[in-house]
Amino acid sequence: MAEAPCIPTHVLIFPFPLQGHMNPMFKLSELLCLAGIHVTYLITVQNHSRLLQNTDIVSRYAKYPGFRFQMLPENVSHGNAQPIKIFLQLYESLKTVQPFLRDVLVGRGQARPVTCLITDGLMKFTLDVGEETRVPVVYFRTASAASFWAYFCSDKIVEGGECPFEGDDMDFPVRSVPGMEGFLRQRDLPSPFRVPDINDTSSFYKIMSVETQQTVRARALILNTFQDLEKPIISQLSTQIPDIYTFGPLHAHLKARMDVETTSSMTGSSSSLWEVNRSCMWRPPNPGQKFGVHNIT
Numbered sequence: 001m002a003e004a005p006c007i008p009t010h011v012l013i014f015p016f017p018l019q020g021h022m023n024p025m026f027k028l029s030e031l032l033c034l035a036g037i038h039v040t041y042l043i044t045v046q047n048h049s050r051l052l053q054n055t056d057i058v059s060r061y062a063k064y065p066g067f068r069f070q071m072l073p074e075n076v077s078h079g080n081a082q083p084i085k086i087f088l089q090l091y092e093s094l095k096t097v098q099p100f101l102r103d104v105l106v107g108r109g110q111a112r113p114v115t116c117l118i119t120d121g122l123m124k125f126t127l128d129v130g131e132e133t134r135v136p137v138v139y140f141r142t143a144s145a146a147s148f149w150a151y152f153c154s155d156k157i158v159e160g161g162e163c164p165f166e167g168d169d170m171d172f173p174v175r176s177v178p179g180m181e182g183f184l185r186q187r188d189l190p191s192p193f194r195v196p197d198i199n200d201t202s203s204f205y206k207i208m209s210v211e212t213q214q215t216v217r218a219r220a221l222i223l224n225t226f227q228d229l230e231k232p233i234i235s236q237l238s239t240q241i242p243d244i245y246t247f248g249p250l251h252a253h254l255k256a257r258m259d260v261e262t263t264s265s266m267t268g269s270s271s272s273l274w275e276v277n278r279s280c281m282w283r284p285p286n287p288g289q290k291f292g293v294h295n296i297t
Contacts, residue, residue: 010038010112012104016120017044017076017090024142024224027250028118029067034257038066038112044076073100091122091207098125105133118222122207124214139218145230146180147190148223149237151212153177157193162186164198179236215241224248
């Protein structure tokens with residue numbers, strides 16, 4: 001009896017269309033391409049246009065014959081929303097892509113069938129489509145394992161009376177998150193926990209809580225971290241999600257896989273949705289002072 005032909009691996013990458021989510025997905029995509037895996041990267045029309053305008057993204061990925069972009073429907077956009085509303089606008093518009101995603105997963109218009117979907121862990125509708133089409137869905141959460149675990153335990157935090165916050169003492173201990181009982185404080189929880197109404201279904205907190213707890217339905221979970229950094233938390237996560245892959249830090253793995261010539265060219269490349277301003281660099285007045293910059297977009 002003749003053996004069934006082997007179906008080449010083709011991974012569909014579906015990031016949440018914000019900068020901080022797209023960057024690690026680009027790194028993962030390139031690592032998969034280096035392993036000889038075909039990759040299709042779903043991207044909004046708006047973001048694709050900005051990448052073409054501000055980066056060398058096309059030439060950078062041209063060396064991978066198995067890589068291609070595929071545009072999401074044009075209605076997936078944050079429009080002219082204010083920065084604080086961009087996430088919510090995108091979250092709602094993404095819910096409309098289920099028919100499109102179903103067509104991609106069943107192979108309509110595809111020369112090579114999709115064998116796996118790696119999706120941002122904030123879009124539970126992808127799990128529904130994956131189950132319907134029988135394409136395995138792997139979740140990728142781009143934040144830390146500790147942040148993910150806090151959201152996963154949000155019901156326990158509420159049941160323990162530790163959320164919503166009462167009073168102004170941000171050093172108040174939070175003891176409802178297994179593995180963090182001895183050191184976690186209210187100030188350490190992700191900012192969406194500082195919500196006045198935990199039952200508001202449109203709040204960032206509620207969305208993150210509900211979406212995170214759907215992770216158990218995914219075939220596996222990828223985290224952009226490594227065991228030595230967050231081993232106690234990853235051990236706790238493993239009691240709820242057996243198949244966890246700690247691939248981080250992805251940028252370091254990618255640099256290690258590239259040869260000297262490619263690494264030097266990669267150093268100056270960017271995946272920024274905005275034009276890089278190279279004319280100035282702010283620094284704190286005290287050279288020893290530490291600072292951090294965070295941008296949800």
